[in-house]
Structures are given as structure tokens and as C-alpha cells.
Amino acid sequence: MSPEVRRMWLGAIIAFWVVGLAAAPALCEETEPVELDVPYVSTRPEAVEAMLKLAKVTSKDYVFDLGCGDGRIVVAAAKDFKARGFGVDLDPQRIRESNENATKAGVTDRVKFKLADIMVTDVREANVVAIFLLNSVNLRLRPRLLDQLKPGSRVVSNGFHMADWKPDKVLRHEEAYDGVIYLWVVPAPVGGTWQWKTKTSEAEISNSLKLEQQFQALSGAVRFPNQEVPIAEVSLAGKQIQFSAAPRIAEKEVKIVYQGTVEGDAIQGTQKWLTGPSAGTYPWTASRQPLDITGRWQVRAPERADNNGTLRIQRKDKSLLATYVRDKKPQEELALPAFYVWGSSIRFEIPSDRTGLVFTGSLTADTGSGTVSGDAVEKQTRWTAKRVAEK
Numbered sequence: 145m146s147p148e149v150r151r152m153w154l155g156a157i158i159a160f161w162v163v164g165l166a167a168a169p170a171l172c173e174e175t176e177p178v179e180l181d182v183p184y185v186s187t188r189p190e191a192v193e194a195m196l197k198l199a200k201v202t203s204k205d206y207v208f209d210l211g212c213g214d215g216r217i218v219v220a221a222a223k224d225f226k227a228r229g230f231g232v233d234l235d236p237q238r239i240r241e242s243n244e245n246a247t248k249a250g251v252t253d254r255v256k257f258k259l260a261d262i263m264v265t266d267v268r269e270a271n272v273v274a275i276f277l278l279n280s281v282n283l284r285l286r287p288r289l290l291d292q293l294k295p296g297s298r299v300v301s302n303g304f305h306m307a308d309w310k311p312d313k314v315l316r317h318e319e320a321y322d323g324v325i326y327l328w329v330v331p332a333p334v335g336g337t338w339q340w341k342t343k344t345s346e347a348e349i350s351n352s353l354k355l356e357q358q359f360q361a362l363s364g365a366v367r368f369p370n371q372e373v374p375i376a377e378v379s380l381a382g383k384q385i386q387f388s389a390a391p392r393i394a395e396k397e398v399k400i401v402y403q404g405t406v407e408g409d410a411i412q413g414t415q416k417w418l419t420g421p422s423a424g425t426y427p428w429t430a431s432r433q434p435l436d437i438t439g440r441w442q443v444r445a446p447e448r449a450d451n452n453g454t455l456r457i458q459r460k461d462k463s464l465l466a467t468y469v470r471d472k473k474p475q476e477e478l479a480l481p482a483f484y485v486w487g488s489s490i491r492f493e494i495p496s497d498r499t500g501l502v503f504t505g506s507l508t509a510d511t512g513s514g515t516v517s518g519d520a521v522e523k524q525t526r527w528t529a530k531r532v533a534e535k
């Protein structure tokens with residue numbers, strides 16, 4: 145048992161003895177034991193309020209609580225923030241309590257509770273997801289959250305993080321578990337090559353931008369007619385993208401700040417040329433050629449040659465799923481539950497002897513490349529890929 149699970153169980157046992165004894169007859173009625181991923185411990189009321197405020201919940205939001213306990217987060221979202229809410233829990237007792245609490249608060253018209261497993265719950269309709277689970281459980285949920293939630297949706301967690309998906313905000317709060325609440329904003333998928341034309345007061349030029357994405361972290365470069373310059377001061381918050389670039393134009397460095405809103409394969413915004421003869425604010429309308437990455441990719445990692453193999457990406461319903469078959473025997477097809485796609489940028493983990501290898505990078509129409517890392521990997525190495533015909 146990991147230390148985080150042990151601490152949670154300890155909290156749950158204390159809560160059971162302090163609060164639960166009074167309700168002992170009701171608890172004893174339970175016949176079916178439920179196997180939970182996380183024990184029941186409720187978020188303190190002050191922390192509930194802080195979580196909903198941090199997520200900026202309004203009457204336009206649909207708030208899901210995955211592992212809703214007695215429904216307090218969903219009920220507070222409906223009562224105090226006028227949002228709609230949906231809670232799921234695997235324990236029937238918790239669902240009964242949630243429905244009672246919704247009735248007491250007079251919000252049954254705006255909230256619903258369901259007896260279900262969070263690992264198979266569809267979250268596409270949510271735009272705020274609240275969780276109080278465990279680091280390990282958050283990690284298992286992470287692919288589903290990033291695949292199903294719309295860009296700009298918020299995920300707020302009492303006490304537990306999401307490993308290398310870094311939070312967009314961290315709130316220290318003494319009533320929160322471990323004194324901390326995390327907030328993530330689901331990033332728009334922007335990996336790929338974007339193109340636009342810029343008409344300044346002096347000239348009309350063509351630009352392109354190559355972006356590589358891992359969660360909300362971006363790197364890349366803007367191409368000007370005779371130079372390529374790296375982007376700096378980059379931020380991606382949901383659909384809002386911003387960065388600067390400093391090309392040399394007519395012997396002078398010109399700083400340009402780009403700001404826009406991403407909608408699928410289009411960005412609309414402004415570019416501010418801060419210095420030089422073309423200084424001024426111009427529209428920034430960029431588009432990206434859609435890229436279909438489904439198919440089979442032969443992956444080569446020269447310094448991890450044991451892991452050379454074939455990555456297969458398939459579309460199922462609205463999601464992209466991946467499997468991996470190593471070249472070396474026994475050549476079994478491994479499902480890759482932690483497969484992420486942001487436009488042409490990808491990230492996947494293949495289990496190896498000890499912990500696992502993380503492949504990050506990007507694909508073009510028929511090639512791919514990136515780096516291999518992992519907890520037990522001292523030095524990052526490279527991988528390349530090329531598209532191969534479907535069998």
C-alpha cells in the first residue's frame with residue numbers, strides 16, 4: 145500500500161469512528177461490499193467553496209464530481225454558484241446521501257447523481273470537473289480527461305496532483321487536503337504547422353509557425369521570409385494562445401507579440417509589432433492543415449532498440465486509441481492507455497522492464513521524431529518513426 149493510500153485510509157477510519165458510529169445501523173444495512181479506488185473522506189466546506197471559486201464556476205457551468213461522496217461539491221455548485229451538477233460514486237450509500245443533500249438544499253432540478261465507476265464515466269458534457277481522489281487515481285483518469293473535455297474546461301483537485309501535467313494554478317488553503325488545491329485548464333490542441341499572411345504598413349509577408357505541444361507546454365519557431373526565430377514568453381490557457389518572436393527586419397530586431405483564440409484548425413487574434421518602421425497592431429489569422437495520424441508507424445529508438453516496434457493509432461468513436469507491438473518476440477499487442485494527442489504532437493508510454501518509457505514528439509504526414517525519457521532513464525534519447533502500410 146502506497147503512503148498516500150495509507151494516509152487516506154487512516155483519515156477515512158478516523159472519520160468513520162467519529163462520525164460513522166452514530167449512523168452505524170444504516171451502514172450495517174449495506175450487504176454488497178464495494179471495491180473502491182479511493183476511500184470516502186469528504187472535502188471540508190471551506191475547501192469546497194475555495195475549489196469552486198478557483199475554477200470560477202458560474203451559472204453557465206456543468207460541474208462533475210468524480211467520486212462525489214455525499215454530493216457536497218455538486219450541491220454547493222448548484223446552490224451557491226447556480227451551476228448544474230452531476231456526481232458519480234461507486235458506493236450506493238454515498239449516492240443515497242447525495243440525493244438527500246440535494247433535496248435538503250432544494251437543488252434537485254439542477255443536479256443528478258449516478259451509481260457508476262469514474263473510470264468509465266463519460267465526461268464530455270462537463271466543463272468543470274472536481275476531484276478528491278489520489279495521485280495514482282488522477283493519473284489513471286488523466287487520459288480520459290484530456291481526451292474528452294473540451295479545451296478551456298477546468299479540472300480542480302483537492303490535495304492531489306497530475307504528475308507532469310503541471311497545474312495552471314496552485315492555491316494554498318489550510319482546509320484543503322495537504323493544504324493545497326490544484327487547477328488545470330484543458331489546453332487546446334495546437335501542435336502542428338500554422339500559416340498566415342501579415343500585411344504591415346510596409347509590406348505583405350508570409351509566415352508559418354511550427355508548434356510542439358506537451359499538455360499546455362509549447363515550443364516552436366516562427367518562419368519569416370529569410371529566417372526562423374524561436375518563440376518566447378509562451379502561454380496556452382485553454383483556447384488562449386500567446387507568445388512573442390523577435391526577427392531581424394531591415395537590420396533591426398523587431399519584437400512581435402501574438403495573441404489569439406484557437407478554434408480547431410484556426411486561430412484568430414492580433415499581432416503587435418512593438419518596434420521598427422512597421423510598428424502597429426495587425427490581425428493574426430492563422431490556419432493549420434488538418435493531419436490524420438491514424439495508421440501504423442514503425443518506431444525506431446536506436447539507444448533503446450529493445451523497444452523498437454510498431455505504433456498503431458486508430459479512431460474509435462471520437463477518440464484516438466493506440467497499441468504497440470515490439471519487434472522482438474513475443475510480439476504481443478500492448479494497449480497504450482496513456483496515449484495523448486495534441487494536433488501533430490503525441491505522447492505515449494510503453495511499459496518496460498522496470499518503470500516505463502515515455503515517448504514525446506510529433507508526427508508529420510509520414511514521419512515522426514522526438515525524445516524518450518522515463519523515471520528510470522538517466523539520459524534522454526531520440527526516437528524516429530515512419531509511416532508503414534496498413535496490414
Ligand SMILES: C[S@@+](CC[C@H](N)C(=O)[O-])C[C@H]1O[C@@H](n2cnc3c(N)ncnc32)[C@H](O)[C@@H]1O
Nearest residue numbers: 181182185186187211212213233234261262276
Ligand atoms: C475522497 S472521497 C471524495 C468525496 C467527495 N468528492 C468530496 O470531495 O467530498 C472519494 C470518493 O470516491 C468514491 N470512489 C472511489 N473509487 C471510485 C470509483 N472507481 N468510481 C466511483 N467512485 C469511486 C468513494 O466512494 C468516495 O466517496
